[in-house]
């Protein structure tokens with residue numbers, strides 16, 4: 406696969422903050438409709454990886470491609486148009502606390518140049534997106550009035566409202582109880598499987614990776630179900646493992662579970678963090 | 679060897695870059711006028727009571743201090759001149775600016791700082807808006823419009839405080855006081871009385887926003903950013919005050 410036909414492509418990307426290497430010669434690529442699950446200890450560079458992928462942070466060296474275009478030296482105004490085709494759920498939420506839920510979700514539609522001329526009204530799209538995350542009744546609430554899980558769902562609504570080609574989820578289940586975490590993963594699979602969106606998910610929960618790799622969304626039941634062995638969902642999912650800025654493992658679930666490296670093994674069993 | 683100079687130089691460099699961008703954005707689209715009006719309300723209306731009170735008391739104190747000295751020379755009638763000149767040239771601009779720095783530079787740093795640590799600034803960039811355009815430029819415009827106004831109001835209320843003392847303790851008539859206060863002012867005084875608040879406004883808005891935007895390290899970082907913003911904006915206010923005064927003294 407050459408860089409121009411990838412969704413995300415890192416070529417030997419490095420970045421340091423002072424003395425700490427946040428990314429250390431990272432290379433990987435993913436194609437349209439594929440899934441990547443990124444594991445790694447706290448501070449291993451997972452968030453930085455996502456931010457570099459959309460040009461929010463510039464690498465010191467190496468080349469980054471997003472949606473087939475090189476963004477390494479791209480100006481911010483050009484990046485806006487590319488980022489309009491990417492949805493991001495931030496680790497810290499990133500919801501604007503001066504805006505209510507409806508305004509938060511419509512923010513990209515109103516501010517992204519390339520999205521402003523849609524034929525459907527913004528209001529309808531916002532409502533649809535909030536229905537997608539089952540939060541249509543919270544339109545006028547402010548983020549501070551919502552629970553942690555609801556805030557994540559609003560974040561997902563804002564990330565999917567633009568119908569992007571790529572979704573980035575930074576630790577979507579961190580700090581949530583198992584049931585809410587399951588709801589969040591269900592929404593992520595729903596977006597991935599209904600619209601065939603390429604997905605990168607950062608997580609520290611083994612279960613999240615399991616669900617991403619082996620399950621798919623069933624539109625009839627509204628639940629997730631185990632995908633048949635060899636189906637697109639299972640084949641197109643790869644695991645990436647970060648350690649102190651280095652990408653120490655990249656491979657399928659089978660390779661991941663068979664890996665003997667003690668650091669990698671930490672993420673390959675339930676209850677690990 | 680000169681490593682200790684690196685952080686301050688880097689900060690200054692960031693300051694210059696941010697200033698350039700924020701000022702350039704004034705003429706660049708999109709314009710967020712609702713944010714400008716909101717900030718004018720926060721800075722102008724919000725600071726009005728405290729600036730008026732401090733203006734009033736500095737006028738009163740100036741008049742009290744001068745009353746004794748002037749009486750010994752039999753020059754009580756000149757109290758209006760002294761109050762007026764010190765307020766317009768120095769006390770009005772500096773006190774107002776330091777108050778607004780305490781209220782608003784800290785407010786800007788903590789607001790933008792919390793936005794930074796909760797990734798709202800990143801979200802803005804990810805969702806198609808330039809945070810400098812949306813957050814910094816409106817604060818800069820609002821401060822540049824409101825601080826001169828606040829200063830004029832503080833000057834005037836200070837003169838009224840001076841008049842209160844002059845009339846009650848020195849028996850000076852209203853027309854005597856206000857004629858003296860008004861006639862002593864030259865264009866040069868008015869010019870520095872307005873140039874100062876304008877420069878201080880730029881310092882307050884840009885230093886407040888800079889420390890907010892470069893916040894790292896969670897909630898603790900927000901606290902540090904807020905403190906730094908007040909300390910550095912106040913320091914720069916006094917430094918620039920000295921520069922401008924020096925310039926006008928030599929004129």
Ligand SMILES: Nc1ncnc2c1ncn2[C@@H]1O[C@H](COP(=O)(O)OP(=O)(O)O)[C@@H](O)[C@H]1O
Nearest residue numbers: 422425427446447448449450451452453454894
């Ligand atoms: N803006 C920044 N300034 C300085 N250091 C940073 C910044 N962002 C991240 N880092 C550092 O980079 C490393 C990777 O961070 P991050 O990607 O956030 O880790 P995580 O895998 O937990 O998401 C950490 O050591 C972190 O301290």
Ligand SMILES: [Mg+2]
Nearest residue numbers: 451452496576
């Ligand atoms: Mg992180």
